[in-house]
Amino acid sequence: MSWLRRLLGRTAPKSPKPAVPLPVDWQRAVARSVPHYRFLSPDERKRAHDLIERFIAEKEFWGNRDLTVTQHMKLVVAAQACLLILNIPRLGLYPETKEVILYPEDFGLSLDAIGPDGRTYHIDQSRIGEASRRGPVLLAWEHVKQSASDRLDGRNVVFHEFAHALDYLNGEADGAPPLERSNDFTEWSRVMSSELRALRAAASMGRRTLLDPYGAESPAEFFAVATEHFFEDGRRMKRNHPALYAQLRAFYKQETADWAV
Numbered sequence: 047m048s049w050l051r052r053l054l055g056r057t058a059p060k061s062p063k064p065a066v067p068l069p070v071d072w073q074r075a076v077a078r079s080v081p082h083y084r085f086l087s088p089d090e091r092k093r094a095h096d097l098i099e100r101f102i103a104e105k106e107f108w109g110n111r112d113l114t115v116t117q118h119m120k121l122v123v124a125a126q127a128c129l130l131i132l133n134i135p136r137l138g139l140y141p142e143t144k145e146v147i148l149y150p151e152d153f154g155l156s157l158d159a160i161g162p163d164g165r166t167y168h169i170d171q172s173r174i175g176e177a178s179r180r181g182p183v184l185l186a187w188e189h190v191k192q193s194a195s196d197r198l199d200g201r202n203v204v205f206h207e208f209a210h211a212l213d214y215l216n217g218e219a220d221g222a223p224p225l226e227r228s229n230d231f232t233e234w235s236r237v238m239s240s241e242l243r244a245l246r247a248a249a250s251m252g253r254r255t256l257l258d259p260y261g262a263e264s265p266a267e268f269f270a271v272a273t274e275h276f277f278e279d280g281r282r283m284k285r286n287h288p289a290l291y292a293q294l295r296a297f298y299k300q301e302t303a304d305w306a307v
């Protein structure tokens with residue numbers, strides 16, 4: 047009775063997409079471009095490939111500033127985003143993120159302005175990634191590529207922005223994504239607050255720690271930065287920040303400290 051549905055302004059419910067295995071050459075491209083995948087078990091890799099296939103089918107990708115988005119670009123973004131949620135199926139496939147917008151490189155505002163005193167001031171609000179509640183995730187392709195290939199530098203713009211997307215799932219980004227049980231929140235909050243305080247104290251004295259000082263900005267940035275380190279350098283995080291590592295392991299359900307160098 048599709049004509050009747052049309053008449054009533056309704057559309058037929060979408061049938062779920064049949065599971066199509068990720069083509070073998072795409073699987074090879076993931077293994078080549080995102081070295082984190084070599085540490086997954088065959089079962090995890092297979093589940094990750096299914097998520098990647100769905101991610102590419104369900105999310106809209108757009109290129110900005112004349113960037114033509116290729117299948118390879120989609121694959122490299124999806125492979126990193128899906129790594130985060132591999133073992134937390136209860137959160138779905140980033141249900142509030144419908145679009146990914148890629149820029150060739152840094153985007154945002156960067157300009158020289160002349161002040162009333164005649165001096166030239168440089169205003170730099172350029173960025174490499176951005177996420178907002180129910181909005182698109184914006185990424186600079188140059189940095190996506192670099193993040194994927196360097197597994198140990200503790201920086202990964204895709205992990206960072208998609209950690210924000212997880213954080214937004216239960217309201218404003220506040221550094222606490224939806225935890226499994228409500229009583230997990232007390233311990234999460236205690237550990238995150240104490241680690242954030244320690245990072246702020248170190249940053250104010252100009253002392254470097256394992257964690258990027260950008261995480262000292264707010265609880266939301268702290269969670270995103272900690273996620274980057276958890277997936278890039280879990281072994282050192284477990285050694286230097288065991289309580290923080292334990293909270294992230296409980297949330298992501300992955301043992302990244304076991305990923306050999």
Ligand SMILES: [Zn+2]
Pocket residue numbers: 206210266267270
């Ligand atoms: Zn951020």
